[in-house]
Amino acid sequence: MHAFLSLFLSLSLFRAAYAATAEEWRGRSIYQIIVDRFALPQGSDTTQCNPGDQTFCGGTWNSIRENLDYVQNMGFTAIWISPVSQNYEGARTPYGDPYHGYWISDASKLNSRFGTSDDLKALSDELHKRGMYLMVDVVVNNVMGLQTDLNNLSSYMFKDPSQYHPYCPIQWGNTTSEQNCWLGDEKVPLPDVNTEDPGVISAYQAWIKELVQTYNIDGLRIDAAKHVQSEFWPKFCGAAGVFCIGEVFGDNIDEVSSYQGPLDSVLNYPMYGALTEAFSLPGQLNTSAITETMEIYKTKFKDPGLLGNFLENQDLPRWANMSVDPQSMYNAMAFNFMSDGIPIVYYGQEQGFHGAADPWNREPLWTSGYTNTTANQIITKLNTLRNFLVNQTSDSSKTDWLHSRAEVLTTDAHGLAIMKGDVVSILTNLGSPPANVSVAVYTPYSNSLMMTDILSCKQFVVGSNGTLSVEYSLGGQAKIIVPSTLLQNSGMCGAEIAAGSTPKGQLASGAPRSSTFSSSLILIAITFVGLLGSSLV
Known part of the structure; x- marks a missing residue:
């Protein structure tokens, strides 16, 4: 009995290994x-x-924690x-130092510039x-070097020259060249790891499994994913066991x-291009x-709802x-x-930072x-509504907002209106100045229905034929x-929260994710209790 008790107590002290799925x-x-x-x-x-x-400049995992x-107050x-792996350590390069974390030398070691193993664990725990959730950026395609002949690989995870593709400059538009040739340039070459090599494949899988489990990581953002053969990713992500x-x-x-398909999802670069084309001022103002x-x-x-x-x-x-008008x-x-996909905000966007490309877009x-700021407040309202909608229980009286597809209601030169679930988003590229412009949006809602704009808390009444009229x-x-009525118990725009309940605008994410470890621990506990009972009979 004492042996079983000792085993149970030991197992209960392990860090739980969770697996945050794409759905989560x-x-x-x-x-x-x-x-x-x-x-x-x-x-x-x-x-x-x-x-x-x-x-x-001195930021660390502890200073994030x-x-x-x-971050949480914005919802x-x-x-x-950014990546947690060990980076190039040596003389300053023509492009400065690897403060950004993307110049990998040994992926299997931590970057001591940002803290210790305990510091990263503490951030994850907090x-x-x-x-x-914690998402960590990983770089698999390449390492960073100061030469193109692979003379000295002693500081790298992969130390055999055969584990890298021979040097060649990329011919853009040629898939094979993009996957096998080197990123970077002659000033800072980025040797391309041979991700077709069986030894590289197995080493990467062992590394990512250990990294995720050790630091209880919930998801991975994969740098330069298209520069690696797509066949590599299913087993790599399978070993990680996370999104x-x-x-x-x-x-x-x-x-x-x-x-x-090979990956759960991708960053939504096509929509980024469309948004800049539609909203940037001055710009094309092409909402189509x-x-x-x-x-x-x-x-x-395959699944627009998972796009970043x-x-x-x-x-x-x-x-x-790129755009002179904050609106x-x-x-x-x-x-x-409010459309399909997972919203991502880059630090400083909420502060209106205006740096150009690298390195000016990496301000402190x-x-x-x-x-x-105003942007901070708008983000908070958007997050509050989105978290509230995510937490709605799907039943006969409610629309499952998260899994519904966004549809276009109307579009013209001044903007567009989309509808996802019960939410109508009317967006414009007019900018901040007052404009003698109005738009009529036809919705499936019934005449005289009361509606609320969660950004201004202004009330709207649906007109005939489901019309919502907006003027600028x-x-x-x-x-x-x-x-x-949807805002009941949200705490938004004066809606009260029922006594004793948690505001649904706060994501009910305190509940643990599915955990194979936890399930196993419960089974061990049940077995232990059963054995204990048997020993007492």
């Missing part, structure tokens, strides 16, 4: 962080970080952090305590969509780019660098939250003072309109 990620919203640039340890000098210097309130239910979303850079829907992309979704993407929707990331100019970002942002966040005499604000 579908209802999340993600805040993307470059570890070095999100927050500093207490007492640090906050004036010494110029992104143009391309060097380390200590400032999670900022985000997951964070995505996120899960808050009911949030995998890949970067397939470019707006070619045929190419991007072909990776949803969005409707055409949504139509193509129906035949190209974004307006900014570490490889692109900030939205405010353009608010409207495009509303689309990403602490210079903003973590201010509660105060400027081109986005409208996210829902039946007023």
Whole structure:
């Protein structure tokens, strides 16, 4: 009996190994962080970080953990952090130092610049305590080197030259070349790992399984996914046992969509292109780019509800660098939250950062003072509504918003209206100045139904033929309109929360994910109790 008790107590002390599935990620919203640039340890000098210097500024896993309130208060239910693996260590390169985390040397080791193993575990534990998920960026396609002849591989995970493809510059548009030749350039080459080699395949699978289990990681963002043969990904992600979303850079829907299958999902570059074409000011103001992309979704993407929707990331100019009017970002942002897909916000977007491409789009966040800006407030409202809708129980009286498909209600030169579940989103590219423009949107709702715009809390009444009329005499604000009765118990726009209940705008994510470990532990407990009972008879 004592042996069984000792075994049970030992097992109960193990870190639970969870497996967050694609379905469990579908209802999340993600805040993307470059570890070095999100927050500093207490007492640090906050004036010494110029992104143009391309060097380390001092952010750590611990400083993220200590400032999670900022992220959670905006309603985000997951964070995505830059790579945690060991990077190049040596003389400064022509492109600076690897503060961003993407210049891998040995993937199997942690990057000591950002903390210790215990620090990363503590960040993961704190996120899960808050009911949030952890997504980690991983680089599999390449390592970083300062030569093209692979002379010295002693500091790399793969030490045999045969485990790399021979050097060749990429011929863009040639799939074989994109997969086998080297990213980077002659100043900073990025040797291409031979991911067809059986030894590389098995080593990567063992590494990712251990990384996920050791740090209780919930999902992976995969860098440069299209530069690896698609056959590699199912077994790699299978070994990880968690949701995998890949970067397939470019707006070619045929190419991007072909990776949803080998991977659970991809970042939605085609829609990013359409959103910039429709909303950026000045710009083409081509709203049909969005409707055409949504139509193509129906035949190209396996599951649009899992696509990663974004307006900014570490490889692109900030939205405010391309568009002079903040309302353009608010409207495009509303689309990403209220259409099909998982919304992703790059740190600093909520602060209106306006840096151009790398390195200027990697500003330190602490210079903003973590201010509660207009963008911050809009994101909070969008997250609150989305989390509320995700938590609605699907039954005969309610629409399953999360699994419904977004449909276009109307489109014209000034914007478009979409409907997903019970939510009508009316979006415009008019910008901030008042405009003598109105739009009539025909909905399936009945005459005289009371509806509420959750961004302004303004009331609307459905007219004849299900018409919602919106005018822009105060400027081109986005409208996210829902039946007023739907907001009951949401805490939004004056809706009260029933006594003793949890606001449904807060994602009910404190419940643990499915855990094979937990299930096994329960079975062990049952077996132990049974054996204990037998021993007492």
